[in-house]
Amino acid sequence: MTSFNLNGKPFHVEGVEPETPLLYVLRNDAALHGPRFGCGLGQCGACTVHRNGKAIRSCIVPVSAIAEGDHIVTLEGLGDTAHPHPLQEAFIAEQAAQCGYCINGMIMQSADLLARNHHPTTTQIKEELAHNLCRCGTHMRIVRAVARAAGSSS
Amino acid sequence: MTSLARGTFLKKAGALTIGFVLAGPALAARAADGTTPAGLYGPPDDRIDSWITIDPAGMVTLYSGCCEVGTGSTTGLLQIMAEELDVPIGRTRFEGPDTQRTVDQYVSSGSRTIELHSVPIRQAAAEARQALLHLAEQKLAVPAVGLMTRNGIVRVMADPVRQVSYGELIGGRQFNLTVTGKVKPKAISEYRVVGTSVARGDVPGKIFGKYTYVQDVKLPGMLHGRVVRPPAHGAHVVAIDETSVAHVPGFVKVVRQGDLVGVVCKREEQAIRAARELKVQWSPWSGLPAMDALYAAIRKVPEVKDAYPNYARGGVTANAGDVQNGLSKSAVRVAATYEAPYHHHGSIGPSCAVADVRNGGATVWSGTQTPYGLRDAAAKFLGLPLDKVRLIYVEASGCYGQNGADDVVIDALVLSRAAGKPVRVQWSRADENGWEALKAARVTDMSGGVDGTGNIAAWQGQTFGFSGYSRPEYHEPRHGGEPASLITAALAGWDKPGFDEGFGGAAANFDCAYGAVKNKHMQFTYLGAASHRDGPLRIRVGSMRGVGGPDNVFAVESFMDELAVAAKADPIDFRLRHQPSPRGVAVIKAVAAKAGWESRAAFSARSGGNVAKGRGIAYVGSEKSTNAAGVFEVAVDRQTGKVVLTRAVVAHDCGLIINPDGVKSQIEGGVLQAMSRALFEQVTFDRSRVTSLDWGSYPILTFPDLPDEIDVVLLNRPDLPPTGVGEPANTIVWAGIANAIYDAVGVRLRSLPFTPKVVLAALQQKR
Numbered sequence: 001m002t003s004f005n006l007n008g009k010p011f012h013v014e015g016v017e018p019e020t021p022l023l024y025v026l027r028n029d030a031a032l033h034g035p036r037f038g039c040g041l042g043q044c045g046a047c048t049v050h051r052n053g054k055a056i057r058s059c060i061v062p063v064s065a066i067a068e069g070d071h072i073v074t075l076e077g078l079g080d081t082a083h084p085h086p087l088q089e090a091f092i093a094e095q096a097a098q099c100g101y102c103i104n105g106m107i108m109q110s111a112d113l114l115a116r117n118h119h120p121t122t123t124q125i126k127e128e129l130a131h132n133l134c135r136c137g138t139h140m141r142i143v144r145a146v147a148r149a150a151g152s153s154s
Numbered sequence: 155m156t157s158l159a160r161g162t163f164l165k166k167a168g169a170l171t172i173g174f175v176l177a178g179p180a181l182a183a184r185a186a187d188g189t190t191p192a193g194l195y196g197p198p199d200d201r202i203d204s205w206i207t208i209d210p211a212g213m214v215t216l217y218s219g220c221c222e223v224g225t226g227s228t229t230g231l232l233q234i235m236a237e238e239l240d241v242p243i244g245r246t247r248f249e250g251p252d253t254q255r256t257v258d259q260y261v262s263s264g265s266r267t268i269e270l271h272s273v274p275i276r277q278a279a280a281e282a283r284q285a286l287l288h289l290a291e292q293k294l295a296v297p298a299v300g301l302m303t304r305n306g307i308v309r310v311m312a313d314p315v316r317q318v319s320y321g322e323l324i325g326g327r328q329f330n331l332t333v334t335g336k337v338k339p340k341a342i343s344e345y346r347v348v349g350t351s352v353a354r355g356d357v358p359g360k361i362f363g364k365y366t367y368v369q370d371v372k373l374p375g376m377l378h379g380r381v382v383r384p385p386a387h388g389a390h391v392v393a394i395d396e397t398s399v400a401h402v403p404g405f406v407k408v409v410r411q412g413d414l415v416g417v418v419c420k421r422e423e424q425a426i427r428a429a430r431e432l433k434v435q436w437s438p439w440s441g442l443p444a445m446d447a448l449y450a451a452i453r454k455v456p457e458v459k460d461a462y463p464n465y466a467r468g469g470v471t472a473n474a475g476d477v478q479n480g481l482s483k484s485a486v487r488v489a490a491t492y493e494a495p496y497h498h499h500g501s502i503g504p505s506c507a508v509a510d511v512r513n514g515g516a517t518v519w520s521g522t523q524t525p526y527g528l529r530d531a532a533a534k535f536l537g538l539p540l541d542k543v544r545l546i547y548v549e550a551s552g553c554y555g556q557n558g559a560d561d562v563v564i565d566a567l568v569l570s571r572a573a574g575k576p577v578r579v580q581w582s583r584a585d586e587n588g589w590e591a592l593k594a595a596r597v598t599d600m601s602g603g604v605d606g607t608g609n610i611a612a613w614q615g616q617t618f619g620f621s622g623y624s625r626p627e628y629h630e631p632r633h634g635g636e637p638a639s640l641i642t643a644a645l646a647g648w649d650k651p652g653f654d655e656g657f658g659g660a661a662a663n664f665d666c667a668y669g670a671v672k673n674k675h676m677q678f679t680y681l682g683a684a685s686h687r688d689g690p691l692r693i694r695v696g697s698m699r700g701v702g703g704p705d706n707v708f709a710v711e712s713f714m715d716e717l718a719v720a721a722k723a724d725p726i727d728f729r730l731r732h733q734p735s736p737r738g739v740a741v742i743k744a745v746a747a748k749a750g751w752e753s754r755a756a757f758s759a760r761s762g763g764n765v766a767k768g769r770g771i772a773y774v775g776s777e778k779s780t781n782a783a784g785v786f787e788v789a790v791d792r793q794t795g796k797v798v799l800t801r802a803v804v805a806h807d808c809g810l811i812i813n814p815d816g817v818k819s820q821i822e823g824g825v826l827q828a829m830s831r832a833l834f835e836q837v838t839f840d841r842s843r844v845t846s847l848d849w850g851s852y853p854i855l856t857f858p859d860l861p862d863e864i865d866v867v868l869l870n871r872p873d874l875p876p877t878g879v880g881e882p883a884n885t886i887v888w889a890g891i892a893n894a895i896y897d898a899v900g901v902r903l904r905s906l907p908f909t910p911k912v913v914l915a916a917l918q919q920k921r
Contacts, residue, residue, distance in 0.1 A: 016421075017423065027370075034363025038503055039849060040582060041850075043848060043849040046503065075362065079362070092358055097360045098226070098552060101367065101552065103360055130858050135499075135551075135827065135854065136827070140860065140864055143860070
């Protein structure tokens with residue numbers, strides 16, 4: 001049995017092979033659809049979640065690497081409509097999504113950045129998201145949204 | 155609004171049973187889940203109830219056959235409906251394509267959702283409002299002329315306290331009216347919702363992780379499938395060792411139909427493992443051209459002259475005057491060849507579908523752009539009557555044209571039929587890149603000349619191109635929808651002929667947009683439809699954003715700049731004096747003003763130092779279509795060859811603007827995606843297969859590559875009908891960047907992509 005803290009609550013899953021990527025446990029066992037499958041290679045960032053506050057690529061982290069005391073947070077756990085994370089508010093305000101498939105990774109990676117650096121420069125935001133791919137071309141709005149969230153959380 | 159509605163619906167959909175009641179001519183009541191007994195192609199399009207329902211609380215639902223593909227166009231459709239109905243946008247919701255619930259609105263592509271597909275919606279909404287006024291006449295005992303509508307309420311003009319809501323008038327009941335076409339929609343001067351930047355209904359769900367993509371569809375008892383594709387485009391199965399995966403936990407079965415091979419397991423990661431470990435012996439095949447001989451190979455493909463009726467025009471897309479005479483009178487002659495490689499659509503989420511094939515019927519959940527066409531293809535493939543197959547559209551990762559969204563449906567059908575249970579098939583990244591339809595490679599020859607006064611004396615071009623389409627979409631009246639369009643059907647042994655749709659959009663903008671050019675001839679030499687399994691070159695192609703537009707505008711607007719150089723003219727002055735349409739003049743002048751363009755010939759303000767700066771212009775449009783002009787500023791590093799787009803300015807006229815921020819978003823996206831394709835992208839292949847199978851081998855734009863700014867100038871034209879937004883700005887970028895690179899360093903690049911290696915080689919050649 002694998003156990004960890006998921007979005008603030010204890011989570012247990014049984015009968016899963018230890019090498020199973022965390023992504024599939026989150027999506028198929030925990031029914032959380034924030035993290036998304038994009039490449040399975042850790043190249044695009046669509047699957048990003050937080051482990052103990054740090055952004056990780058859940059498609060290449062085996063569930064066996066998650067320790068019992070680890071806190072995993074997904075996009076759903078970051079905030080909801082009643083209690084949105086400042087980034088979620090900012091992404092809506094900037095209309096920073098087209099198809100939206102990459103947006104989970106954009107928000108989760110940026111939340112990690114803002115936790116470390118409350119007032120990132122535009123260049124720092126771009127560097128932080130250098131390994132998160134977007135194909136719709138929403139980049140300018142995403143950068144604006146992260147900057148807006150940084151402003152609002154100051 | 156959209157997201158929550160979809161999520162709710164999908165939970166119900168899991169429990170739906172298969173099989174329809176066939177419809178009579180009129181629309182009977184919609185069931186609680188929105189289904190409606192209807193004809194083979196959905197409810198009739200001339201009934202108000204086919205489009206619009208109003209519940210007792212006044213919530214208005216638009217049922218549309220248009221697919222939200224991530225562009226926000228369905229929010230635009232809701233604005234148009236809300237405007238005509240006089241309901242608050244917040245009291246509207248969108249229900250997308252489902253062959254058991256919505257009118258067939260053909261294919262959601264070509265930037266046509268607003269231009270074409272909003273027209274019947276606007277009319278139905280206008281007539282619904284008229285019907286509500288008639289109902290209110292009786293309820294309030296006041297003639298319609300004394301009533302007004304606003305915010306979903308009918309009021310007595312002389313006594314506004316007397317009012318009745320739409321919910322009270324019609325809530326939960328049917329209009330039971332035919333759309334007559336006789337009710338006049340609102341005057342544009344009265345618009346309150348159209349023309350405003352309404353926030354997209356789908357965005358909050360996407361931001362909170364609550365949106366349901368096709369990748370998220372889950373049915374009771376659903377199994378997970380993966381496919382095992384041939385290692386070469388023409389390879390066949392020799393043998394499969396099923397015992398090689400018997401040890402995989404959760405293994406259910408190996409499925410083979412012809413060369414379509416797949417595995418089915420209980421869990422997703424188990425299916426991934428089984429697909430990886432399944433031992434399949436394939437026959438060898440190596441019939442692809444060498445990559446460095448691609449454009450020569452394209453030129454050798456025989457022209458297809460009789461493939462379809464429209465080709466009677468012989469592929470001539472422009473013809474006037476006497477080109478030979480013009481050339482003979484030219485003081486300076488210019489000839490140039492432009493090349494653009496294959497591109498991946500690059501959807502962030504690889505294609506996925508869920509199918510449930512049981513009890514003589516099938517239900518499919520798909521991210522297609524052509525729901526009814528794909529339903530037809532699925533039914534034909536399964537050998538089932540059309541009314542036994544239901545296709546439910548669920549948004550997928552952005553597709554930008556024909557990625558694998560349609561093809562994966564055949565995989566899901568084959569695996570579900572074999573397993574006897576619902577099966578979800580998720581393509582891997584390599585499946586997507588290796589087997590999606592690619593944007594076709596293209597080679598174009600241009601020649602022409604300028605006379606002694608610096609005016610264009612002759613303009614001619616020939617391009618060698620494949621079909622712009624290979625989807626199972628159909629053309630009115632419903633001709634097409636064939637499995638032969640799908641590579642997966644071909645793998646599964648489908649050998650009935652398809653429907654050659656011809657070059658269509660592949661020839662878009664292959665013309666001369668300048669009225670002063672009197673001697674011109676342009677020819678699209680059609681090379682047919684290509685597939686990995688058959689047809690010329692054996693590299694499969696299909697539509698991608700703009701179809702042939704980016705290739706064609708790359709050629710014609712680069713060539714326009716080359717002629718301006720020959721005439722020693724400023725590229726904008728040169729364009730304006732060759733008389734684009736009045737709408738074209740307006741966008742070119744607007745972009746020049748916003749960009750702060752100063753008149754001078756290209757490469758006449760040479761910057762010193764390692765980094766040279768340049769600017770380029772490109773334009774696309776005509777009097778009856780969207781017009782876009784862009785100024786692109788680049789910095790070229792002479793030492794490394796690296797090109798950076800530092801600023802883009804686009805002026806855009808798409809007629810009446812429905813949602814300004816939505817239009818801006820599409821322009822920004824079009825610029826960035828096209829910039830990525832210009833600077834970084836090229837599908838690679840060896841003699842057997844596509845080899846750019848991940849993001850390492852197919853790099854695209856990343857955040858550090860962003861320009862400092864993208865300025866968008868919107869020219870609203872309320873006097874003109876709305877036209878397309880998703881594609882035009884995308885088509886001008888390649889030429890604009892090529893023209894800017896020339897202005898910076900005096901090097902003319904005619905073959906994409908403009909990678910540092912290519913730029914450096916060109917700079918060294920010039921020295």
